Amino acid sequence: MEFLKLAVNGTLMKGLELNPNLVDVGATFEREAETEPAYRLWTIGDRYPAMVRVKAGGRAIALEVWQVPPAGLGQILVQEPPGLAIGKVTLADGETVLGVIGEPLTVEGQIEITQYGGWRAYRAAVEAAKKNT
DSSP states (O other), rough: OOEEEEOOOOOOOOTTTTTHHEEEEEEEEEEEEEESSOOEEETTTTTTTEEEEEEEBBOOOOOEEEEEEHHHHHHHTSSOOOOEEEEEBTTTOOOOOEEEEEHHHHHHTSOOOOGGGGHHHHHHHHHHHHHHH
């Protein structure tokens, strides 16, 4: 069976709340990676991130690449939060794969977290701040 590579940058990653959506369709983890430095990241209500490709001011965003059976891609997408879609993502090594991206309208009025370089780093910073209060 042929698989599609899917880059995920938030709650679909290993150990996070929506990861079972990948596992349940038979997806397998391939590797950790980063995007080319052309993306920005926002937290949507502190529940999940949205990554958007930008013309300027982007940076590399940490993500995971998964091997997904083609038949499972639609099931994963319909379970994603509103405002997220499947698009093409360019990785730091130049490879272009399918990936979960945010619609630009989704990030309007949300908190940008690009400076953390990824969802896991942002969530770790939030947890550390909670422990210090």
